[in-house]
Amino acid sequence: MRRNWAARLRQGTIEGLAAVTLENERLRVTVLPGKGGDVVEFLHKPTDTDLVWLTPRGLRDPREHLQGAPDDVAPFIDHYEGGWQDVFPNGGAPSEYRGARLAQHGEVAGLPWECAVVADSPEEVAVRLSVRTRRLPYRMEKVVRLRSGTAALEIEARATNESGLPLHAMWGQHIVYGLPFLRPGGRIRLPDGVTVIPHETPIAPGGRRVKAGGPWRWPVVPADGGGEVDLSVVPERGQPSDIVYLTGFDEGWYEITGAVGFRVEWDATLLPYLWMWQxxxxxxxYPWWGQAYTVGLEPFAGMPTDGLAAAVDNGTAMELGPYETKVLKMRAEVVA
Structure with missing residues (x-):
């Protein structure tokens, strides 16, 4: 018998894609096993605030690109609905690794994941999602859990090298925020001692160019042309696109305030970088057409956004030994 109280779980489809919703008294979280295990809803029920950003284009089935000529360049962005994705084993631009061509943010975000219910009681609900990559010999798995009475989503994820060879990867949590949660003047808090590494080039023509050569202490970064940019304040609409990389985390956490407060915690020994994209x-x-207002705060193993090969070259890529498994624990909580 289905429950409509305490912790509960529903399975169904959205736009033809397998979906599962975990809900309790305070949160409703919707995950898409049919598309990368994406989180497409993180609704704080007392304030009716959804924390994830959704693009104006909405949800599109990534399998549609296979009906024509396969696109190895931009399947991620062409089918990007916003929300929260696992990025693995390539982060950022298309790249080639040991003969395998990897698309932008490829591969797992564009694949269907298997889904199994592992807990379904009034006290807690949880599902296990799993997938194998197609071009590299990896298996990924994550258990997504919601407990009764809390405003926190708990995740335990595993990345396994199923080969007898040592391999590299970039693993990231592509978390972006937008309306109705994100608001100009909102604040971003990080642990003391975090430093900022600027990206060498602007994201888009005409974008603000952050002076190379850091790191600088959070939250102020010198900018070309004089003056300062305070990265701890959510900017107004119309400001240029940008990305920087934050590192030096003794503890992996950040807080961002908007319509409510939100805190994300993760294992910074495994994901030592936080990509900050706006x-x-x-x-x-292309691809935004002036329609986007979003800030991403994305824990990552490896940098910059130039792809896996670049991260291998600069020594920031994750290394997985033969048959090794890396385990990532995360917690995302509304702190209103």
Whole structure:
């Protein structure tokens, strides 16, 4: 018998894609096993605030690109609905690793994941999602859990090298925020001692160029042309696109305030970088067309956004030995 109280779980489809919703008295979280295990809803029920950003284009089935000529360049962005994705084993731009061509943010975000219910009681609900990559010999698995009475989603994820060879990967949590949660003037808090590594080039033509050569202490970064940019304040709409990388975390956590407060915790020994990306409406060409107002705060293993091969070259890529499994624990909580 289905429950409509305490912790509960529903399975169904959204736009033809397998979906599962975990809900309790305070949260409703919807995950898409049919598309990368994406989190497409993180609704704080007392304030009716959804924390994840959804693109104006909405949800599209990533399998549709297989009906024509396969696109190895941009399947992620062409089918990007916003929300929260696992990025693995390539982060950022298309890249080639040991003969395997990897698309932008490929591979797992575009694949269907298997889903199994592992807990379904009034006290807690949880599902296990799993997938194997197609071009590299990896298996990924994550258990997503919601306990009664809490406003926190708990995740335990595993990445396993199923080969007898040592391999590299970039593993990231592509978490982005937007309306109705994200608001100009909101604040971003990080642990003391975190430093900022600027990206060498702007994200889009005409974007603000952050001076290379850091790191600088959080939260202020010198910018070309003088003056300072305070990265701890959510910018106004219309500011240029940008990305920086934050590192030096003794503890992996950040808090961002908007309509409510939100805290994300993760294992910074495994994901030592936090990519901070903003697209605030200044990009008037592909893919945003001036429609986006979003900030991403994305824990990552490896940098920059130039792809896996670049992270291997600069020594920031994750290394997995033969048959090794890496385990990542995360917690995402509304702190209103």
């Amino acid at each position: 697209e605030l409406g200044a990009t008037t060409g």
